[in-house]
Every structure is written in C-alpha cells, then in structure tokens.
Amino acid sequence: MDPRYSIRWAAEHGFPRLGFLALRAMGDPFARLMSGDEGYDDPYSLIDQLRGDGGVQVTKIGYAAFSYEMCREVLRDRRFGVRVPIDPSVPFLLRRYAERVVVPPNPIEAPSMFAVDPPEHGRLRKPVASAFTPRAVARLGDRVREVTTELLDAMAARESVDLMADFAAQVPIAIIAEIMGIPAADRPLFLSWGSKVAPLLDVGISWRTHHRAMAATEALRDHIAAHIEKLRREPGDDIFSDLVSTGDLNTIELMASANVLMGAGFETTMNLLGNAVPLLLSHPDQLDLLRAEPERWPGAIEELLRYDPSIQMTARRVLEPVQFDGGIPLEPGKSVIVSLAGANRDPVKFPDPHRFDVTRPNAKEHLSFGTGVHACIGASLTRLEVLHALPALFERFPDIRLDGEPTRRRLSTLRGYAHMPARLKSR
Template sequence: MNARYAVRWAAEHGVPRLALRAQRRLGDPFARLLSGAEGRSDPYSLIDQLRGTGSVHTGPVGYATFDYRLCRAILRDRRFGARTPIDPAVPGPLRRNAERVVLPPNLTEAPSMLMLDPPEHSRMRKPVASAFTPRAVARLGDRVRAVTTELLDAMSARGSADLIGDFAAQVPIAIIAEMLGFPAADRELFLRWGDVVTPLLDVGISRRTHRRAIDATAAMNGYLAAHIEKLRREPRENIFSVMVSSGDLSTTELIANANLLMAAGFETTVNVIGNAIPLLFSHPDQLDLLRAEPQRWPGAIEEVLRFDPPVQIAARRVLEPVDLGAGVHLQPGKSIIVSLAGANRDPAHFPDPHRFDITRTNAKEHLSFGSGIHACIGASLARLQAAHALPALFERFPDLRLDGEPSRRGLSTLRGYQHMPARLGRSAGARAVPSMASGDRVPGS
C-alpha cells in the first residue's frame, strides 16, 4: 500500500480504532455500537443504553445524539457542515501529514456531495437531482417491474436462491447501470467493487480493509474515466450522458457524482429490500395483513425504513458555536454523530418504538434518508423499487421460506445482509403488483 495512504488510514481509522478497542474493553456501549459484532447484530439495545445517558453522549470518537428532535434539527441546521475533518485528538504531526494526502475520488472525499457544504454542494447536487425528480423516477416504474419479473422467473427455475445476491442486489444494480449507461455484463463488476469500497463509510476499519477499498476505488474510477470519455465522443440516451454532455462538471466531479449515483441508487435499495424480508417472516401477522390488504405495502416499507434503517449514522462538523441545551456547548471544529437509527426508535416521537407495525401512522417521519439539504437523493427511487420488488416476491412465491440464518454485512454505518439463502416453494406465476397511486407524491423526493 502507498505509504501516504497509510498515513491517512492511521489518522482517520487507526487512532479511532485503538480508542474504540480500549473503550470497548471497558464496556463502553458507544464503542461497542461503532465497532464489534454486538453493534452490528443488535445496535438497538446499545442505543437504548446510550439514550439513557442524556440527549448528547460524549464518546471516544466525539459526540453523538440519539434524540429524534436533536437529530432532525442538526441535519437541517446550517451551523453544522457535512465535511468532517480529522479528529483534533489525533497527534498534530500525523494529522497535518494526513491532511496533505489526497485519496482517489470516493464517497468520503470532496467533491462527493456527501462531504460538501453550500455553495459547492448546491452546484454539485443540481445536475444529479434531475435523475431523481418524481417524474423521472415514475418513468422508471415499468423498467423496475420488468427487471423484477425477469429475476423472479430466473429464480423460479432454480427453486432456491440467495435473496440478496440473486434478487435484492440485482434490482437496483440493473436500474442504476441503465441510468449510468453501463453494459449489463459489467453489473457484477460494480457489485464487487461496491462491496469492497463501502467500508470507507465506517469508523476504525482495519488497514487491510482500507487498502482494499482504496485499490477498488482506483480501479472503479479508472473504469468511470474511460466511460466518461466514451460518452463525450458518443453521447447516449441516459441520465449520466446528459450530465457529461452538459459540460458543467469536470471529469473528477463526474466520477464523484457517478459514485454517489451508485450509492444513492443501490445501497439504500438493496438494504431496504433485504432488511424487509426477515422482518416480515419474524412478524407473520404483519405479512398476513399485507397479503390480505396489499395496498398497505407503501406504509410497510416506511415502517421497515424506520425499524431497521439501511444507513445507521451520519456525521456533522460544527461550523460555529452551538448550544444544544442541557449544558452541552459545541465549539467549531468538533464533530457529532447523528444516530438515524436512534432517532427512529426514540419513544418520544414513535410510541412503542420497538414494535414493528406496518399500520403505524407516523412511520414516514423516520430519518432513514436524512433530512435537510443532504437528504438522500435516491430516496424516491429506493421507495419505488422496494414497492415493486417486495410485493412481487411474496406474490410469486407464497411458500417462500428462509433456508438458515441470513448473514449480516460486517458494517456499522450501512446495515444490511450479505447472504440470505431461501427455499422458494411453488411459483404462483407472474401477477400484477399494486403500487402507489400515480397522484401520490413520494416522500423524500
């Protein structure tokens, strides 16, 4: 691994990793939440412990809040920025050397919109947002239905399937590949790259994981650079080609936007679909209600998003002095972790929050897609795909059963499954799947 990248790892992940390990050995629930198997398998019991310590928790890697009101306010407050610096607790020489190292464009680095504040954020978001307007997303409905049917037909012929690799991941990667103009043959390539790159969003990853992520990022960016040059020579009829042809963004910015389009269009969707399946099997009364009243599927998807969100945390940097109340004063340069999962289980906003209830009237007030100017740009597309894919799966295979325990991904920030073996049982044949009424405005779009 390049020695300069090792410096970045040491400052951004190595030092926090040591701090988290030390605090985890002492039983600190915050450290256990951000690292270790317990935080990945059952973060919600740890969040309940942390909630009892007050509205703002001070942990080994900064501040955190699990309070719905505070989380929503911070996400919408311009006194907090998205670009988070290296922790000031990192020794000065290491921090200064690390800050001079430029990584290949990725989700955790500017010019990724995830790490930009206005006005740069506004300029970068505008061309990408055109791919996710309600009208643009609605036009994808027929293609989502067709892709879903093709996948279910292929699964039916086999009798068993991995509901992540064969279904939940394949629906969004097919749609996003078409939006970006990639050939179908390259979908699996991007699935492999994405699986290796996404740990960069976690805190305290190992040096080996970081090295693999940077190598995969460089390979993916090389592919994207060649793809962009080809689209400049031979424009095509897809969203990304329009962005390239506009000339508004540099190649580096286009690569960053392509990375974000893949994350916004893929990561949230695969985890929403994947997280929903075991939830419904473990709550058979809710699944029975959906089978009897399929018009409840959009509400069920909102409850899945609230109950087990695909993105668990977001980080913000304090730009000016902020008084959060209860004696908590944050100074510029400090960082705070916003627990989206904690906000979604806050009993002050969601009564009986640990009960999975698809009839919950305020489920769509969850913060799973964030809030404010950094709200997930792919939220409406994720909802659309889940609203087609999940009903179609359960309609086609009424005897569907999991075949063993699904395995979780080894991540703390992104929550989803790696594998989910299943027995399909008899196939009921393709049927029309109910969807949201054409006049409904998709929340979060």
C-alpha cells in the same frame, strides 16, 4: 497503489481503532456500537442506552445525537457542516500529513456532494437532483417491473437461492446501471467494488479492509473516467449522459457524482430489500395483513425504512459555537455522530418504537433518508424499486422461507446482510 494511503488509514482508522478496542474492553456502549459484533447484530439496545436526555451526548469518542429532535436539528442547522475532521486525539503531525494525502474520488470526499457544504454543495447537487425528479423516476417504473419479473423467473427455476446475491442486489444494480448508461456486463464489477468501498463509511476499519477499499476506488476511478469519455463521444439516452452533456460539472465532479450515485444507488436499496425479508417473515401477522390489503405496502415500506434503516448513522462537523436549549456547549472543529437509527427508534416520536407495525401512522417521518440540504436524492427511486420488488417476491413465492440464519455484514454505518439462503417452495 500509493503507499501514502497507509498514512490516511493510520490517522482516520488506526488510531480510532485502538481507542475503540480499549473502550470496548471497558464495556463502553458507544465503542460497542461503533465497532464489534454487538453493534452489528443488535445496535438498537445499545442506542437505547445511549439516547440519554435527548440532547447531544458527550461520549468518550465524541459528540453523538440519538434522539429524533436532536438528529433532525443537527442535520438542518447550518452551523454544522459535512467535512468531518480527523479525530483531534490523533497526533498533530500525523493528522497534518494524512490530510495532504490525496485519495481517488470516492463517495465520502469532496467534490462528492456528500462531503461539501453550501453554497458549493448546491452547485454540485442541483444538476444531479434535477435528473431525479419524481416524474423522471416514475418513467423508470416499467423497467423496474421488467427487471423484477426476469429475476423472479430465473429464481423460480431453482429451489434454493441466496436472496442477497440473486435478488436484493440485482434489482437496484440493474436500475442504477441503466441510469448511468453502464452495460449489463459490467454490473458484477460494480457489485464487487461496491462491497469493497462500503466499509469506508465506518471509522476504525482494519488496514486490510482499507487497502482493499483503496484498490477498489482506484479501479472504479479508471473505469468511470473511461465511461465518461465514452458518453462524451457517444451519449446514450440515460440520465447520466444528460448530466455529462449539460457541462454543468467538470470531469472530477462528474466522477465524484458517479461514485455517489453508484454507491448510494445500490448498496442502500439492496440492504433495505434484504433487511425487509427476514423482518416480514418473522412477523407473519403483518405479512398476512399486506397480502389481504396490498394497498398497505407503501406504508409498510416506510415502516421497514424506519425500523431497520440501511444507513444507520451519518456525521457532521461543528462549524461555529453551538449551544442548544439546556444542552452542553459544542466546540467548533469537533464532529457529531447523528444516529438515524436512534432517531427512528425514539419513543418520544414513535410510540412503542421497537414494535414493527406496518400500519404505524407516522412511519413516513423517519430520518432514514436524512433531512436538510443533504437529504437523499434517491428516495423516490428507492420507494419505486422496493414497492415493485418486495410485493412481487412474496406474491410469486408465497411459501418462501429462510434456509438457516442469514449472515450479517460486519459494518456499522451500512446495515445489511451478506448472504441470505432461502427456499422458495414448500416441499
């Protein structure tokens, strides 16, 4: 592996990590949110402390938005871009050198559409988005039903399961693998790479975690490059084969898109499914209501997305001087953390925001899928998967219960569980 990845780690994670440690020791709520057990376990009470007057907040780590209006504004305003800079407090030479280290294609670096601004962004996004129209996605409905039934059948033969490994991870990986034309036998490889790459979304990760992520991105790069070559020779009837055959994207761009789709396509939905189970089980009145009135499930899924989003935050870079009404002037070149979780729990937008209520009338206005030009391409696919998988789980195993505390992943951007032991039948 390229030893220069360590330079990238030092600039992007090592320096901020030292800052987080020092600030955390002083009790700084933003540092506690961004790294450390408190932020992983209960980000929402820290976010409430940080929301302030609703404008962009100046924290000791940089700008951050926690209110619904401000998060929405930043995501939709073209004066903000996605190429988030290395923190200016990192020594200049280290920053310059780190910026020159090339890492393998991954979801958060150009030419991934996540990391590119308009107008180039539109060229990269359009061919992918046009493959994910609601009609194309609806056609996947039968497959989602089949996959879910197969999984539930396999689980029924056992008394206890890990709902993350046996259920929440399996539905989205099966579907995205089919979209990508990836053979079923390769799914475990992608699951393992996905969990190693996911921490790259955080700031301040350890050298070891970064090293593992880089090794996984290299393996992923080689696998995806070979897969694209194969699809060029023998296209399948999957969505990704169509994308390869249009010739709209070159090989590196296809690799970046494949990375984003694989990463975004299962890590997020897996966590949403996982987060939903303890939440519903700990709100039996809400679950009973859904059992009595199953037509409420679509609304419940929006409330699940609002209440405990699997992507807690994103970031933007200030491209030109910005000053919102009554706010502080924002300096170009600096980054702004956009707390999607904060927006979703803003009492101005969602009254009594910490109450989980599957009948909440405006739940669908959550920002869990982002908004603006980078809004999630996979929102309809996610809704389709969850709408089949969750009701089916509770219908098939009405006595399902957790078997001990589920273990949370130690991540701050992605929120989800690593393991969730459960018993399916009452004894």
